Amino acid sequence: MEQIDNSSKQTQQEEEKKDYSKCSYDEVMKMIEETRLNCQRTMQICNQSIQTIGESIKTVNEAKQNIDGFFDQYNKAMSSLCEKIAGSFSGMSRSFLKNENTDKLFDDSREATIQECAQLFKDKKKVVFLTGAGISVASGIPTFRGVGAAPLFEKDGVTYQNEEISTYNFMKNKPDIFWERNLIFLGGQLGKKYNVSHLKIQQLVNQYKQIKASQHGKEKAYQPQAVIVTQNTDGLHCQAFNELNPKETNYMNKDDPQYGFCPDVFEVHGSKTFLRCDNQECKDYDKKFLYPQKYNSYKDFICETCKTQARPNVLYFDESYDEKNYRISTLKELTSDMDLLISIGTQLDTGYAAQTVSNAVKEKIPVIEISLTPVIQKGGLILKGKAEEVVPKLCDLIMELNKQYLQNKQIPTQQKQVTRQTDQKIQNPQKDQNIKRNSSFQSTNSSSSNSTKTSTSSTKPVVKTSLNQNQANTKTVQKLQIKQTSARKPNVKIGLSTKEKK
Numbered sequence: 254m255e256q257i258d259n260s261s262k263q264t265q266q267e268e269e270k271k272d273y274s275k276c277s278y279d280e281v282m283k284m285i286e287e288t289r290l291n292c293q294r295t296m297q298i299c300n301q302s303i304q305t306i307g308e309s310i311k312t313v314n315e316a317k318q319n320i321d322g323f324f325d326q327y328n329k330a331m332s333s334l335c336e337k338i339a340g341s342f343s344g345m346s347r348s349f350l351k352n353e354n355t356d357k358l359f360d361d362s363r364e365a366t367i368q369e370c371a372q373l374f375k376d377k378k379k380v381v382f383l384t385g386a387g388i389s390v391a392s393g394i395p396t397f398r399g400v401g402a403a404p405l406f407e408k409d410g411v412t413y414q415n416e417e418i419s420t421y422n423f424m425k426n427k428p429d430i431f432w433e434r435n436l437i438f439l440g441g442q443l444g445k446k447y448n449v450s451h452l453k454i455q456q457l458v459n460q461y462k463q464i465k466a467s468q469h470g471k472e473k474a475y476q477p478q479a480v481i482v483t484q485n486t487d488g489l490h491c492q493a494f495n496e497l498n499p500k501e502t503n504y505m506n507k508d509d510p511q512y513g514f515c516p517d518v519f520e521v522h523g524s525k526t527f528l529r530c531d532n533q534e535c536k537d538y539d540k541k542f543l544y545p546q547k548y549n550s551y552k553d554f555i556c557e558t559c560k561t562q563a564r565p566n567v568l569y570f571d572e573s574y575d576e577k578n579y580r581i582s583t584l585k586e587l588t589s590d591m592d593l594l595i596s597i598g599t600q601l602d603t604g605y606a607a608q609t610v611s612n613a614v615k616e617k618i619p620v621i622e623i624s625l626t627p628v629i630q631k632g633g634l635i636l637k638g639k640a641e642e643v644v645p646k647l648c649d650l651i652m653e654l655n656k657q658y659l660q661n662k663q664i665p666t667q668q669k670q671v672t673r674q675t676d677q678k679i680q681n682p683q684k685d686q687n688i689k690r691n692s693s694f695q696s697t698n699s700s701s702s703n704s705t706k707t708s709t710s711s712t713k714p715v716v717k718t719s720l721n722q723n724q725a726n727t728k729t730v731q732k733l734q735i736k737q738t739s740a741r742k743p744n745v746k747i748g749l750s751t752k753e754k755k
């Protein structure tokens with residue numbers, strides 16, 4: 254290129270030196286003709302170039318269209334694949350429930366009363382509370398998705414989706430951004446306190462433990478057990494456990510093999526409170542430890558044994574449940590004989606939650622869903638509302654019924670019948686709707702008289718803080734009863750939806 258430039262410069266200089274006054278007419282005309290031809294050739298080349306550029310633009314546009322088409326098809330294929338994977342996880346894909354034959358096997362979920370739901374606890378031996386982000390909203394912790402969700406993280410003009418940034422892959426590839434956002438998020442959670450829902454569930458779990466340890470439990474007349482399973486990583490259930498069980502601190506001892514695993518609470522997605530070593534070669538790989546009290550940057554979060562970078566003790570979207578970090582096998586074994594499931598404040602967007610609920614529905618185990626935006630569309634009893642408004646009422650009522658039972662030493666016959674009726678309603682969806690409505694009315698009536706008795710014999714709550722809540726509770730329960738007796742069917746028929754994402 255340089256050579257060509259130099260030679261054309263030379264010719265130009267020679268031309269400039271030429272004395273045109275000595276040229277003949279013919280010579281001048283010849284030169285003009287040559288120049289004209291040169292210009293013509295240049296124009297031709299320019300036209301050809303314009304044509305080539307036009308063709309290139311056309312080709313690029315076609316390629317873009319092809320790529321767009323490919324991505325469109327790719328996205329469709331991926332969505333279909335994800336749906337199938339989610340279906341196999343949950344054991345209840347949408348196609349499973351779209352099937353007319355199987356659809357008939359499962360009753361649509363319907364709204365229920367707190368009394369009706371409380372009755373379900375009467376003869377249950379293994380009750381599982383499955384909680385999600387909705388239970389911590391009252392503590393000021395935003396949900397991951399949906400209305401009021403945590404804001405998306407922005408850095409240097411780039412917006413990161415919560416799902417994108419919460420992956421192991423992202424942590425490894427963009428540690429600076431990952432940790433910056435993570436520490437902001439963590440900072441927002443520090444100092445947050447458990448709320449009345451966490452407390453009431455823990456009170457109920459404690460009452461169950463007391464019953465089991467009592468003479469009734471020893472005689473095996475009544476041995477209820479409750480398990481708390483949370484998808485939250487905020488540690489608030491464990492806080493409530495600590496509050497109510499101040500002497501059970503073994504698991505908070507670093508040298509305890511169960512260090513970091515709260516006895517009553519299964520944190521299936523880990524806990525942000527802890528860090529853990531991430532070096533597979535390290536002998537303390539997976540060992541949990543707390544954040545250092547003072548640090549300059551995330552690079553100070555290191556495993557003391559191998560001095561490598563630590564990671565949050567949290568299950569990310571591109572990781573799998575395991576026993577070592579999340580006690581998933583222990584949990585599955587413990588809940589294999591579950592006979593009642595209460596889903597609280599969760600959209601069932603994660604594998605364990607979706608699987609647990611759909612398995613329960615399939616096995617016709619009663620499922621109660623407490624949520625502002627219920628998602629269980631088959632086989633569930635819905636208590637629509639905020640967790641902090643519904644959970645305390647339900648737990649107080651169950652604890653009161655348990656006390657009555659312990660005083661009388663046996664479940665009253667009437668309540669036994671109600672329990673069976675309620676179970677049947679879930680298990681026999683073919684039953685005539687009118688009969689259902691009637692039995693629902695009866696059960697509400699009978700429990701209404703119970704709760705009236707309850708309110709007169711005001712009980713001593715397990716923890717002082719619950720006293721007012723307990724007293725206020727019964728009145729509101731009675732109000733709610735009237736509101737909720739008219740059971741209504743949900744709008745959509747399709748099964749377990751994992752779609753409530755906004």
Ligand SMILES: [Zn+2]
Binds near residue numbers: 532536557558559
């Ligand atoms: Zn290590």
